[in-house]
Amino acid sequence: MRFEELPTPCYVVDENLLEKNLKILNGVMERTGAKIILAQKAFSMYTMYPLIGRYLSGTAASGLYEAKLGYEEMGKENHVFAPAYREDEIDEIISYCDHIIFNSFSQVEKFRDKVLKAGKKIGLRINPECSTQVGHDIYNPCAVGSRFGVTIEHFRPEQLEGISGFHFHTLCQQNSDDLAKTLDAVEEKFGPYLSKMEWINFGGGHHITREDYDIALLEECIKRMQDKYGLHVYLEPGEAVALNAGYLVTTVLDTLKNGMDIAILDTSASCHMPDVLEMPYRPPLIDSGEPGEKPYTYRLGGQTCLSGDTIGDYSFDQPLEGGERLVFGDMAIYTMVKNTTFNGMPLPTIAVQDKNGDCRVVHQFNYQDFKMRLA
Numbered sequence: 001m002r003f004e005e006l007p008t009p010c011y012v013v014d015e016n017l018l019e020k021n022l023k024i025l026n027g028v029m030e031r032t033g034a035k036i037i038l039a040q041k042a043f044s045m046y047t048m049y050p051l052i053g054r055y056l057s058g059t060a061a062s063g064l065y066e067a068k069l070g071y072e073e074m075g076k077e078n079h080v081f082a083p084a085y086r087e088d089e090i091d092e093i094i095s096y097c098d099h100i101i102f103n104s105f106s107q108v109e110k111f112r113d114k115v116l117k118a119g120k121k122i123g124l125r126i127n128p129e130c131s132t133q134v135g136h137d138i139y140n141p142c143a144v145g146s147r148f149g150v151t152i153e154h155f156r157p158e159q160l161e162g163i164s165g166f167h168f169h170t171l172c173q174q175n176s177d178d179l180a181k182t183l184d185a186v187e188e189k190f191g192p193y194l195s196k197m198e199w200i201n202f203g204g205g206h207h208i209t210r211e212d213y214d215i216a217l218l219e220e221c222i223k224r225m226q227d228k229y230g231l232h233v234y235l236e237p238g239e240a241v242a243l244n245a246g247y248l249v250t251t252v253l254d255t256l257k258n259g260m261d262i263a264i265l266d267t268s269a270s271c272h273m274p275d276v277l278e279m280p281y282r283p284p285l286i287d288s289g290e291p292g293e294k295p296y297t298y299r300l301g302g303q304t305c306l307s308g309d310t311i312g313d314y315s316f317d318q319p320l321e322g323g324e325r326l327v328f329g330d331m332a333i334y335t336m337v338k339n340t341t342f343n344g345m346p347l348p349t350i351a352v353q354d355k356n357g358d359c360r361v362v363h364q365f366n367y368q369d370f371k372m373r374l375a
């Protein structure tokens with residue numbers, strides 16, 4: 001099917017663009033010997049896992065379901081971190097995962113024997129208390145009162161038995177200069193214990209596939225941990241894997257005026273691109289400009305009853321008309337994993353555009369997907 005023939009709303013993941021990212025990540029792996037795994041939280045479109053698995057070392061999970069998905073659909077190295085594990089899930093989680101990363105010494109105590117008996121590795125998430133991001137505390141695991149990671153104040157050097165690696169995750173959409181700063185803090189606080197470990201996991205938030213990312217400095221950071229402490233290095237980016245690798249295709253349903261021009265689309269910021277409201281950010285829209293840049297400016301909004309369900313103000317060369325299609329960019333990450341059917345909104349179709357530009361629908365949703373989650 002051609003791109004123009006896809007039903008809307010529809011997420012389309014572009015194999016070429018995804019593979020371009022994977023090649024960049026694989027280059028880092030080849031040159032440094034570090035292992036990079038996909039953080040499924042950002043992108044769990046398992047149709048693409050065979051392709052991703054050709055370039056990356058495996059998957060990272062945040063709990064039982066993601067762990068099971070990575071195990072079933074990629075079947076490579078599988079790591080899990082959760083702020084706390086449930087007793088009724090831990091056995092199954094251990095069966096799917098190679099690294100089980102704990103958030104506290106009490107969790108290590110509780111589950112250490114089970115993990116070691118299964119021949120799996122125990123990691124501890126540390127909190128270097130080094131905030132390198134300004135503004136949004138919702139994405140800052142080093143904010144005051146954060147529930148993530150053991151701080152040096154609560155570190156128990158006498159209880160490291162069975163722990164083979166440290167994990168930290170403090171970045172969000174950041175460059176490698178912030179990673180270097182974070183490593184300084186990790187060394188300053190936890191340096192004496194690093195050489196007792198086998199591996200270190202730098203977490204996610206590395207925007208490695210972004211144009212201005214300094215890959216050379218990332219590789220220096222990796223080598224520093226390898227050479228100085230003899231550590232195996234893991235990274236678990238989510239965003240960087242599928243950054244700019246997908247679209248959301250939508251149709252204009254109507255246009256109206258209220259002090260400005262408004263267009264109603266068959267998609268929803270709240271249901272289909274919640275990061276637009278949460279982050280917040282303005283998604284790229286193909287063939288559009290900033291408000292006022294082109295002659296016709298519209299506020300684009302969704303079909304729900306939420307007043308704030310607007311995607312943003314965009315300008316166009318021609319007035320928008322009902323039936324016209326608009327294509328948003330960067331709609332692979334943190335989109336389908338966060339979908340809701342709030343207000344009875346349908347879930348967008350999921351499709352793939354292959355290397356020749358041919359499109360195929362992978363999954364279409366319907367009324368049952370709304371109903372079955374209610375009772």
Ligand SMILES: *Cc1c(COP(=O)(O)O)cnc(C)c1O
Nearest residue numbers: 039042169203204205237238239
């Ligand atoms: C969210 C998260 C990631 C992935 O982060 P990105 O910003 O998508 O790269 C990796 N590891 C952990 C523990 C996370 O919470």
